[in-house]
Amino acid sequence: MIQIKDLHKSYKMGKNSLHVLKGINFNVEEGELVAIMGSSGSGKSTLLNILGMLDSSDSGEYILDNVPIKDLNETKAARYRNKFLGFVFQSFNLINYKSAAENVALPLYYQKVPRKERQEKSLKYLEQVGLKEWAGHLPSELSGGQKQRVAIARALAAEPKVLLADEPTGALDSKTSYEVMDLIQKINDQGNTILIVTHEPDIADMCKRIVHLKDGVIIEDKKIEQIRAEQYV
Amino acid sequence: MFDRDIWQEIYHSISNNKLRTFLTGFSVGWGIFILVLLLASVKGMQNGFTLQFSDDATNSIFLRTGTTSLAYGGFEAGRRIQLTNDDIEYIKRSFPKDLEYISPRVYQNTSARYKSETGSYNIQAVYPDHQAIEKTIVNKGRFININDLVNASKVAVIGRKVEEDLFKNEDAIGKFVEFNGLPFRVIGTFTDDGDDNAERNIYAPTSTYQKMYGQTDHIDQIALTYNPNYDLTEALAFSDRLESVFRRRYNIAPQDQAGIRIFNYAEVFEDISNFTGGLDIAVIIVGLLILLSGIVGIGNIMVFIIKERTKEIGVRKALGAEPWSIIKLVLFESVFITALSGFIGLGIATGLLAAIGPSIKTGAFANPSVSMSMVITATIILIVAGVLAGLIPAMKAAKVKPIVALTDK
Numbered sequence: 001m002i003q004i005k006d007l008h009k010s011y012k013m014g015k016n017s018l019h020v021l022k023g024i025n026f027n028v029e030e031g032e033l034v035a036i037m038g039s040s041g042s043g044k045s046t047l048l049n050i051l052g053m054l055d056s057s058d059s060g061e062y063i064l065d066n067v068p069i070k071d072l073n074e075t076k077a078a079r080y081r082n083k084f085l086g087f088v089f090q091s092f093n094l095i096n097y098k099s100a101a102e103n104v105a106l107p108l109y110y111q112k113v114p115r116k117e118r119q120e121k122s123l124k125y126l127e128q129v130g131l132k133e134w135a136g137h138l139p140s141e142l143s144g145g146q147k148q149r150v151a152i153a154r155a156l157a158a159e160p161k162v163l164l165a166d167e168p169t170g171a172l173d174s175k176t177s178y179e180v181m182d183l184i185q186k187i188n189d190q191g192n193t194i195l196i197v198t199h200e201p202d203i204a205d206m207c208k209r210i211v212h213l214k215d216g217v218i219i220e221d222k223k224i225e226q227i228r229a230e231q232y233v
Numbered sequence: 234m235f236d237r238d239i240w241q242e243i244y245h246s247i248s249n250n251k252l253r254t255f256l257t258g259f260s261v262g263w264g265i266f267i268l269v270l271l272l273a274s275v276k277g278m279q280n281g282f283t284l285q286f287s288d289d290a291t292n293s294i295f296l297r298t299g300t301t302s303l304a305y306g307g308f309e310a311g312r313r314i315q316l317t318n319d320d321i322e323y324i325k326r327s328f329p330k331d332l333e334y335i336s337p338r339v340y341q342n343t344s345a346r347y348k349s350e351t352g353s354y355n356i357q358a359v360y361p362d363h364q365a366i367e368k369t370i371v372n373k374g375r376f377i378n379i380n381d382l383v384n385a386s387k388v389a390v391i392g393r394k395v396e397e398d399l400f401k402n403e404d405a406i407g408k409f410v411e412f413n414g415l416p417f418r419v420i421g422t423f424t425d426d427g428d429d430n431a432e433r434n435i436y437a438p439t440s441t442y443q444k445m446y447g448q449t450d451h452i453d454q455i456a457l458t459y460n461p462n463y464d465l466t467e468a469l470a471f472s473d474r475l476e477s478v479f480r481r482r483y484n485i486a487p488q489d490q491a492g493i494r495i496f497n498y499a500e501v502f503e504d505i506s507n508f509t510g511g512l513d514i515a516v517i518i519v520g521l522l523i524l525l526s527g528i529v530g531i532g533n534i535m536v537f538i539i540k541e542r543t544k545e546i547g548v549r550k551a552l553g554a555e556p557w558s559i560i561k562l563v564l565f566e567s568v569f570i571t572a573l574s575g576f577i578g579l580g581i582a583t584g585l586l587a588a589i590g591p592s593i594k595t596g597a598f599a600n601p602s603v604s605m606s607m608v609i610t611a612t613i614i615l616i617v618a619g620v621l622a623g624l625i626p627a628m629k630a631a632k633v634k635p636i637v638a639l640t641d642k
Contacts, residue, residue, distance in 0.1 A: 081552070087552065110553040
């Protein structure tokens, strides 16, 4: 699903150049649940930005679902993001004046899906995250865990190839975190490919594979025995 | 383009910043309000001027003679120039293509009497053509015709005021009225839009008066209208030709202003239209400058809104919003605020004008109003203004990097 070869990225900071990614190589197969771990400054966020087409690499190859990702202009990047990727953010990033259902329908709007179909689909995905009866509520009326579940429903609505989650449990207490991880695991069980950036070991242990980044290189890449979140809920 | 989602966005954005939107919208509405009122005022001035002159045909020329002030062509200064019937025939012969109507004027003061009522009036002895030149509106009976002229009939067309004064409630048509003791039959009465004084005039055939007073062919003034298809340049060229011909005919020095005077309405109209045209441009510039401050205000609020919504725009982009859809959102909002507030200003201004405009009628100012074309122009200006106001903020919004949505640890 994802092939990355010798990925380099550096940022110019005045006269100095900060080499953030120093040759990353890794592949992700369809249906994997990968945790990308590392301390801050390890390059994990930069990697996620490049995977999410929010940033471009200096050199190296990035192939997503057999499509080489390079030389993207803004419009093309937006289209690819919409088609291939679903984002889940640490701070949920729901649009506060839109109801849960409208938030979920937003990526479909950018896919130019007709209004009625958007509504049907958004209800379907809200049901999947267990929030169908909250469809008409504004984000301000939802708890943190509910917001993140709406955000996950939104990421799923566009039916992306890969789900990218940036510290999805970072703003949640541990109980809610496990609920969200339980949901992510169930979505993964259905065959969705998911990448999670996290620095919490217990969250990483709930994935199927952990990629450890340090100073811009992968120092460890191991498959693990998944801990089901269900037991903590 | 105009789906429900965009309206929802605009509605949200406006309802979240009601006061700010109102204040900036107000400046645009105010700008349009002032612009419309200023333009309507200029229109009012134009109307006023036109009204003052609409009394006479606007293509008329009046030719008058006096006493020469310069010696010329072997003649001494102080010579009196007297126009005669021959001059009328001469002009008709010389300028057949230029001429529309022509009539002499012989002025006479008279005391008029009907039964026990008397009054003192001005009589103008004229040709039938004079009706068209002076735009005399005959409301009863008829004007002087060619038979009256040929027969030197003692007939008169009297003004409404004259009829009121002398005949009280009687119908004047067919009655005999005495002018300086001589009986004239009233064949018509007329009204005049210009003023009441014009309605104290009396018209009679030229020939009648020339016969009555010494069998002369003297006339005091020549009034004529030129080909109505002439534009200003042609009209001025014609009056110049007319003047030079008459100077030659009567041996008047070219620079002698006292010997002959030609009054051409075209010159007056040229001055007025230059003046109001210039005023129009000045007003449009002032109005647009006022509007500009409104546009800057809206641009300002849009920049602010976008700054506030940077994160949201980033999220939208991460979800697959193309730059154009973000630009569209900002532009629509800007055009919407501009157009809405502009239309309110426009509506109030036109409403105000419709309510009080028609009742304003003083001297050189009458019925200030807005034309349909002005309203359409204002609408186009507003939409362009809205786009201009939104353009820079929209570009700014389109440049928002979706990364900002992610980097908020």
